[in-house]
Amino acid sequence: MARRLVPAEPSAVALALSRREPADMRLLTKHFLAVLEQRAPGNSVEVRVPPWAAVQVIEGVRHKRGTPPAVVELDPATWVALAVGEETFADAEGDGRVRASGERADLTAYLPLA
Template sequence: MAKRTDPAETRAAVEAVAEWVRDAGSKEPSRSELAQACRTTARTLAEELPGHTVELRVPPFVAVQLIDGPRHTRGTPPNVVETDPRTWLRLATGLTTLDAEVAAGTVDASGSRASDVGRGLPVIPLG
């Protein structure tokens, strides 16, 4: 069984990049800070919405499977949500919504179950 994410570690990872997540004009975090924030928030969401129906991708840092339902095992999954690290972190912190980012074209969501990812957002609200 995979190690569960630590809420304090996830919060610290998000706080380390929070200024940049709120304001793209501020100093960009290091690659390792971005990776940590993306990985911990995505893995926390996967724990909150367990399953294998939807694949959440935040390249180049993390891909997780979530949402209960039919298990996907080969090739490209039928339900995929993919976005860049900053957009993901804005979603994970509640600074934007999945519907708004899909409409803006910053999130690629395919498949009938992709919108179910929104049920678990925000992961760590920044407020």
């Protein structure tokens, strides 16, 4: 069974946001995916932020094997920018930094997370 992500301590998040070095981006990626997982529980959308993590979120059709009914994939910098409200989902998707497919793949209602 996959290990669940856990939100980071607020002080660690604040420090990581101020620096945004590679190790900080790893912490922030996992932190904000954990927060999304808590706020939008479910298994109908898989949010992938390679190379560090992926979570299944949002109620709906349960996904067990293979490709989920909806997938959102993006890079860590874009994920963090969306999570803290520096960007909108529509803008990031429009310029190709977010690849979203399937029903419920629009995360606008869940962002920002910070």
